[in-house]
Amino acid sequence: QVQLVESGGGLVQAGGSLRLSCAASGRTFSIYAMAWFRQTPGKDREFVATISGSGATAFCADYVKGRFTISRDNAKNTVYLQMDSLKPEDTAVYYCAGGIRGPLSTASNYIKWGQGTQVTVSS
Numbered sequence: 001q002v003q004l005v006e007s008g009g010g011l012v013q014a015g016g017s018l019r020l021s022c023a024a025s026g027r028t029f030s031i032y033a034m035a036w037f038r039q040t041p042g043k044d045r046e047f048v049a050t051i052s053g054s055g056a057t058a059f060c061a062d063y064v065k066g067r068f069t070i071s072r073d074n075a076k077n078t079v080y081l082q083m084d085s086l087k088p089e090d091t092a093v094y095y096c097a098g099g100i101r102g103p104l105s106t107a108s109n110y111i112k113w114g115q116g117t118q119v120t121v122s123s
Contacts, residue, residue, distance in 0.1 A: 001025075001026060002024050002025060002026040002028060002029060002032060002098055002112050003024065003025045003026065003112070004022050004023070004024050004096050004097070004098060004112055004113065004114035005022065005023050005024075005114055005115070006020060006021065006022050006094065006095065006096050006114045006115065006116060006117040007020070007021050007022075007023070007117060008020040008021050008117060009094060009117030009118045009119045010118075010119070010120070011120045011121075011122065012086055012119075012120070012121055012122070013121070013122050014086060014087055014088055014121055014122065014123050015085060015086065016086050016121070017082070017083060017084045017085075017086065018083045018086065018119060019080055019081070019082050019083070020036070020080065020081040020083065020094055020096075020117060020119070021078055021079075021080055022034070022036075022078065022079045022080075022081075022096030022114055023076075023077060023078050024077045024078070024079070024098065025077070026077075029074060029077040029098075030053050030054070030074040031053050031100070032053055032098035032099060032100065032112070033050060033051065033052050033053055033098070033099050033100075033101065033102025033103040033104065034050065034051055034053075034070075034072060034079040034096060034097065034098050034099075034103075035047070035048070035049065035050035035051070035070075035096070035097045035098075035099070035102070035103065035104075035105075035110060036048040036049050036050075036070060036079075036081045036094055036095070036096055036097075037094070037095045037096075037097060037107055038090075038092035038093065038094045038095070038119075039092055039093050039095065039116075040091065040092045040093075045095065045107050046061070046092075047061050047105040047106070047107070048060060048061055048064055048068065048070075048081065048094070049061065049064065049068055049069075049070035049081060050070065050102060050103035050104065050105060051070045051071065051072055051079065051103055052102065052103045053074075054074075055071065055072050055074070057103055058070050058071075058103065059103065059105075061105070064083075064090075067083065067084050067085045067086075068081060068082065068083050068084070069081070069082040069084075070082075079096060081094065081096075083119070086119075086121045087121060088121045088122065088123045089121075090119060090121050091119060091120050091121050092118075092119060093116040093117065093118050093119075094116060094117050094118075094119050095113055095114055095115075095116045096113075096114045097110035097112060097113050097114070098110060098111065098112035098113075099111055099112070
């Protein structure tokens with residue numbers, strides 16, 4: 001069983017950077033495609049970025065392309081989301097997710113979810 005714990009959220013000014021981490025327990029981390037989603041109150045969970053188990057394939061949503069980068073270190077059982085040039089509209093709770101199929105951008109494909117970490121970008 002894989003459990004996911006996010007960290008690295010916080011308050012940052014517009015234009016700043018944050019790096020989120022998602023640490024996974026369990027020995028089978030490398031078989032999981034991993035992804036980051038985000039959610040604001042009253043809205044559906046929104047895809048941000050995803051990466052294959054090996055790390056060879058990754059892509060992100062158009063609205064974060066060029067600003068956010070997903071990566072993983074399977075030796076550390078950790079996936080990262082580097083967020084640069086942050087905007088107030090990036091404010092959300094960010095969740096990491098793991099799935100057997102993927103990398104895919106649909107939340108229903110992911111079977112493991114972390115608790116989320118709050119990112120707040122002030123203008």
